Amino acid sequence: MTPDEHVAMFGTVDGELRVGGMPLSRLAARVGSTPFFAYDRSLLDGRIDRLRAALPERVELSYAMKANPMPAVVQHLSKRVDRIDVASALEMQAALDTTIRPEQISFAGPGKAPAEIHQAVAAGVIIEVESTTEIGRVIAAGDALGITPRIAVRVNPDFAVKGSGMRMGGGPQQFGIDAEQVPAVLEEYRDAGLDILGFHVFAGSQNLNAAIIAEAQERTVDLVSSLAEHLRTPPRYVNLGGGFGIPYTEKDRPLDLDAVADGLRALIDGPLAQRLPDATPVIELGRYLVGESGVYVTRVLDRKVSRGRTYLVVDGGMHHQLAASGNFGQAIRRNYPLVVGNRADAAGVDGATVVGCLCTPLDLLGDDVALPDAGIDDLIVIFQQGAYGLTASPTAFLGHPAPAEVLV
Ligand SMILES: *Cc1c(COP(=O)(O)O)cnc(C)c1O
Numbered sequence: 282m283t284p285d286e287h288v289a290m291f292g293t294v295d296g297e298l299r300v301g302g303m304p305l306s307r308l309a310a311r312v313g314s315t316p317f318f319a320y321d322r323s324l325l326d327g328r329i330d331r332l333r334a335a336l337p338e339r340v341e342l343s344y345a346m347k348a349n350p351m352p353a354v355v356q357h358l359s360k361r362v363d364r365i366d367v368a369s370a371l372e373m374q375a376a377l378d379t380t381i382r383p384e385q386i387s388f389a390g391p392g393k394a395p396a397e398i399h400q401a402v403a404a405g406v407i408i409e410v411e412s413t414t415e416i417g418r419v420i421a422a423g424d425a426l427g428i429t430p431r432i433a434v435r436v437n438p439d440f441a442v443k444g445s446g447m448r449m450g451g452g453p454q455q456f457g458i459d460a461e462q463v464p465a466v467l468e469e470y471r472d473a474g475l476d477i478l479g480f481h482v483f484a485g486s487q488n489l490n491a492a493i494i495a496e497a498q499e500r501t502v503d504l505v506s507s508l509a510e511h512l513r514t515p516p517r518y519v520n521l522g523g524g525f526g527i528p529y530t531e532k533d534r535p536l537d538l539d540a541v542a543d544g545l546r547a548l549i550d551g552p553l554a555q556r557l558p559d560a561t562p563v564i565e566l567g568r569y570l571v572g573e574s575g576v577y578v579t580r581v582l583d584r585k586v587s588r589g590r591t592y593l594v595v596d597g598g599m600h601h602q603l604a605a606s607g608n609f610g611q612a613i614r615r616n617y618p619l620v621v622g623n624r625a626d627a628a629g630v631d632g633a634t635v636v637g638c639l640c641t642p643l644d645l646l647g648d649d650v651a652l653p654d655a656g657i658d659d660l661i662v663i664f665q666q667g668a669y670g671l672t673a674s675p676t677a678f679l680g681h682p683a684p685a686e687v688l689v
Pocket residue numbers: 345347348366368389483485486487522523524525565566567568569668
């Protein structure tokens with residue numbers, strides 16, 4: 282998607298980018314300092330409405346909150362999703378602070394500490410176990426607390442998903458229990474006093490190819506159906522993962538959600554209804570729910586020309602937004618969409634290089650971007666900042682203050 286398409290998604294008012302209904306410069310005044318992250322409520326809601334309209338009704342929607350754990354965002358989304366997926370005890374506490382019931386919270390992650398497992402068993406959330414060591418710790422916590430733990434087995438599938446930005450299943454993995462080991466594990470823990478609800482398969486993240494996502498879901502249902510034969514009671518929970526991607530660069534096209542939904546509907550009405558009739562299918566999404574609703578807003582501190590190249594130095598950088606600098610799992614650095622937000626209507630004329638304020642050449646936010654002639658105090662906005670921004674960045678690096686975050 283192009284920067285213009287992102288501007289159109291947010292809209293403009295008086296020539297400025299509109300965020301949360303406000304012209305950007307007014308929002309910056311309201312926040313009181315730059316840089317800051319702003320998340321647009323109406324875009325969050327629009328995304329959920331779109332998903333609900335497309336996906337089969339039986340599918341429950343889970344928010345993978347590591348994408349954006351800001352409490353206001355989590356609270357807002359908790360009224361609109363069915364479930365929350367957490368990956369630490371701290372995230373679990375934030376999820377338990379919402380009105381989502383503990384039975385609707387799942388806890389995944391390959392390195393849950395024994396203390397976290399104890400907390401999770403006490404809370405009554407679904408623990409997605411990733412090894413037999415974890416199963417042992419869950420049983421010990423259940424015994425100590427006098428509670429039957431509720432678990433799902435996270436399975437490392439015997440297939441890999443192509444086209445994922447980050448692969449998290451197939452081949453050797455630190456995630457989950459290898460599919461071929463699962464039958465024996467289920468036999469071993471049959472009488473261990475666990476409530477085994479079902480399975481979780483998460484094959485990968487940031488996929489923009491609907492056909493590949495649909496195929497992964499199909500293979501997941503197939504795999505889970507055969508593993509289910511080794512359970513004492515039919516599965517009530519089948520977490521199909523997610524991995525829906527968002528277009529970060531100009532070359533990326535948005536995911537064809539209707540195509541994904543069509544595949545899912547066929548799967549749910551067919552194989553899932555026949556082979557896993559008691560199971561609630563769950564799709565868990567992080568960036569697809571929140572990523573596109575967020576902007577990172579920085580102010581130009583300096584404009585300089587070095588041997589013919591124009592640099593705009595802004596007051597933010599990779600310490601708040603590691604991914605835009607190309608250092609969060611990308612094989613090749615590509616520009617994130619960015620604009621001069623207080624002059625969003627102006628045409629790009631100038632090839633400018635936007636750099637952050639850190640004293641390292643890694644702190645590159647936009648390489649040779651077409652921007653309107655921008656100078657000191659202009660507001661440079663980076664799009665696609667609602668997920669894996671602030672909490673996925675090295676904020677302590679160079680000791681600059683933390684940015685504000687607002688939900689508007
Ligand atoms: C990180 C993660 C997600 C969310 O991934 P997105 O790409 O943000 O949708 C979902 N499920 C699990 C298990 C995860 O670890």
